[in-house]
Amino acid sequence: MxxxxxxxxxxxxxxxxxxxxxxxxxxxxxxxxxxxxxxxxxxxxxxxxxxxxxxxxxxxxxxxxxxxxxxxxxxxxxxxxxxxxxxxxxxxxxxxxxxxxxxxxxxxxxxxxxxxxxNHPWDNRGAEFKPSQLSAAQRCGFLVPNTVITNDPEEAREFVTSHRGGVVYKPLWNTPYRVDGQPHSVWVREVQGSEITDAVSVCPHLFQARVDKAFDVRVTAVGDRLFGVRIDSPDIDWRYRQDLMTCVPVGVPESVACAVTAYLAELRLTYGAFDFAVTASGDWYFLECNPNGQWAWQPAETVAAIARTIADLLEKGPDT
Known part of the structure; x- marks a missing residue:
């Protein structure tokens, strides 16, 4: 070779x-x-x-x-x-x-x-921490839902009860979990104040104000190319029942595109899979960015375009 x-x-x-x-x-x-x-x-x-x-x-x-x-x-x-x-x-x-x-x-x-x-494996790892994602998202100009990460039950309970629009719980990491010996995924779900117990003190938990969204958007960023798809799902977490979701290509507003570019630069990423909740008024709320997220489940034309762009970068090699 x-x-x-x-x-x-x-x-x-x-x-x-x-x-x-x-x-x-x-x-x-x-x-x-x-x-x-x-x-x-x-x-x-x-x-x-x-x-x-x-x-x-x-x-x-x-x-x-x-x-x-x-x-x-x-x-x-x-x-x-x-x-x-x-x-x-x-x-x-x-x-x-x-x-x-x-x-x-x-x-x-x-x-x-x-x-x-x-991406570089060390940059991938650094970009996987949700507190780092949220902090970078704020600095880069994204709209970010009110979020608290805490192991204090009182702080968690106060946060949940103070948001009348609802609050969701998200795991900070996709840890393998089993129930009765069977693999079990921990999905994003709505949580009530009455569910907050002292068990919260065992480890940090992420609670986030629920966005009154009209639909979700996945933006796959590869270098300076952005590929957006609109996701319509009956579930808060569209990954839960992907057979019930529909997705079609969608444009990315310039303000969001600029924030994506800034985010990639700050975290030294070439690739990122960004998830947004979009309201009826057109506000795009940053939810997370998976630096190594899957993309082959999207519409065929989007998958083909992403694959070509990744192949182009790999074939080109370093910029120097």
């Missing part, structure tokens, strides 16, 4: 969203290496990095590819599996091996000099 002609895609083997872009890169004859670091490095792949005064070298070997990591054009960080130790070890040894993999292989793959990252 000559020069900087290779694209490295970090994701799991079941990531069909990444497949859409990979097919485009294959059609363009752009060399690509796909890697799920945790899984593949336990299944025969190897990664080496060497450093010395004045230079460095690196080599990634998989079952079908050999890549000089100093010649990577772009890195697409999608949904790699969480780092962990190989099966068959004791709990302590697995934990040790998993953390060494994260701090070793993970850091090597996050430190490829001269490559374009979409």
């Amino acid at each position: 000559e020069g900087r002609r290779s694209v490295l895609v970090l994701t799991n083997s079941r990531d069909v969203t990444a497949d859409v872009v990979l097919r485009l890169l294959a059609e363009r004859r752009v060399p690509v290496v796909r890697l799920d670091p945790w899984a593949d490095l336990h299944a025969g792949a190897s990664l080496t990095a060497a450093y010395r005064t004045g230079g460095q070298r690196g080599i990634l070997r998989t079952a079908s590819r050999e890549l000089d990591t100093t010649r990577v054009r772009s890195v697409r960080v999608r949904r790699p599996s969480p780092y962990g130790g190989p099966p068959g070890l004791s709990d302590q040894d697995r934990r040790f091996a998993g953390e060494q993999a994260l701090w070793g292989a993970g850091a090597i793959l996050a430190s490829l000099s001269g490559a374009r990252y979409l």
Whole structure:
């Protein structure tokens, strides 16, 4: 793989969203290496990095590819599996091996000099914290619903009862959760003051004033391109029953587009999936930005345009 002609895609083997872009890169004859670091490095792949005064070298070997990591054009960080130790070890040894993999292989793959990252994994992580999102959204000019994050039951109860239009609860992180042994998602839902108990003190909770929305909007930002879709759903959280929602392309107001550009710049993101609640009067309220959100569920023309734009950036490589 000559020069900087290779694209490295970090994701799991079941990531069909990444497949859409990979097919485009294959059609363009752009060399690509796909890697799920945790899984593949336990299944025969190897990664080496060497450093010395004045230079460095690196080599990634998989079952079908050999890549000089100093010649990577772009890195697409999608949904790699969480780092962990190989099966068959004791709990302590697995934990040790998993953390060494994260701090070793993970850091090597996050430190490829001269490559374009979409997005850089450390920037992805920093942009996933909801308090950081809300703070940045305020600075960048978005409308932000009244929000409180607290582990004080009295503060939570006062906030909920003081908003006559209603308040919703949102988890601060999508932690895997099981009920009776079955996977269970914690959806955004309306909460009443009478439901606030001392259990709130166990951890921080996010409560947010309910926006009297006419519809939702997802804006997918890729570089300087924005792709908006209007979402109509019977649920507060449209993800709950996606089979009941409808979505069509929609324009993004200039004021919102400017705020999106500022937000991406502040958090050093090239890609972001922004969610808005839009009122009948046309006010767009920022809800969150997932720096690595899914996009292949949108209308076909939108999916195709997003895929082309991502492929363009990966093919182009760094701006320098």
